[in-house]
Amino acid sequence: MLSFVFNGKDSFKDYGIFIEKRPNVPSPKRRVSYISIPGRNSSLRYDEETYEDITLSVECAVIGNIQSKIDDIKAWLIGSGESDLIFSFQSDKKYIAQVVNSIDFEVILKITSRFVIIFNCRPFKYSVMNEVINITSGTGTSVLNRGTVKSRPLVKVYCSGNGAFVINNKEVKLIGIEKPYVVIDSELEEAYFVESGILSNANNYMSGEFPVLDVGNNIVTFNGGVSKLEITPNWRWL
Template sequence: MLSFNFGGKNSFTDYGILITKRPSIPSPKRRITNVVVPGRNSSLRFDENTYEDITITVECSLKEGSLPNKIDDVKGWLIGTGESILIFDFQTDRKYVAQVVNAIDFTQTYKIFSTFVIVFNCQPFKYAVNNSATNLIAAGKVTNPGTIYSEPIIKVVGNGDITLNIQSQTVKFKGIADHIILDSLQQNAYNQSGENLNSKVTGEFPVLSVGDNSISWSGNVSKVEITPNWRWL
């Protein structure tokens, strides 16, 4: 029995929704701009190294029991949830960040069933459901199992001037008191209290490439905690 979890609720156990066809999962489209130059063969390509959202269409049916109340409940759940986590039961270790973007229209069939279609607009990537942090107290490595670089959240626990090295990437911190959190996804640096610490950072926000990533540092550091945000195309 195919089902999905969305907004913390299960389509089958919570609402009795049957998925009538396994949904097709598209790959995200890479953003590449082609520029035609007169007198030049082919075209110039500018790769932004970014991806478009994807759309997942799910065909469903609902057994008519307490209609129309059940239909109202389903619509309220799917449309009212907004952007949330979507997990299909055929791949429970991966999740999407998704939102329902279509009107939910029910069509009665076979007297006791209503069919309908859900269209999820999703961010381009699948993310790991298990996003546990890795703690390093000495130089080491972190292995990215995904198919594209990840944008981690890195907490450096230490004091004073610190240099953090991830592969060929170098980030320098000035005058750290106790710790600093470097959020590559949000492009922001702060501490546990939410204080803005961007002025203490020099260098680009680091990413974790596919495969092994060597991690090292200099300065007074007691621990580096990496929440990886693994993802797949």
């Protein structure tokens, strides 16, 4: 029986909802613009190297006294906002999704109802087990990206004073670090300190592009005042 987990709740275990038909999963559309130029063959292409969101339509059914569950089901699905979505048929991957339709229940029998959930999802699937990679040697560590697209990691850099780390020959420099560590968040494209749960901007303490992890092997080094890296890789799949 197919089911899903959304915002930490299991559709079948918590609400008796199961998926009647495995949903079609479209590939995200790559954003590419085409410009026609008079007198020139073909078109000029501008590739943004970004992707559109995807939409998943999930046909569901629930067995039992639906009247006693409707309010709770709607509150869960609609009230969760953008949350992690994990299907039982691919439990090691997750989407970041939000329900975008009203939930209309069609009563088939007294104890069975059907309905459709439409999820708007970010373009990529992410690894459920987003394990932190600890790097304590600055001389060169290989990090393998088994995903199908570049990932945008979160890097916690333990640094005193000035230092730098390098991923695939692209250097990020850190200047005048006086906190225990600084966080370089490539997804948000922000650098910040965390102290007693409070974030403070650290963009002025770094220079260089926010790092990415290419598909395949990535070589990571560090130097200067950097003593350790903790990389949350955020592996992604199309």
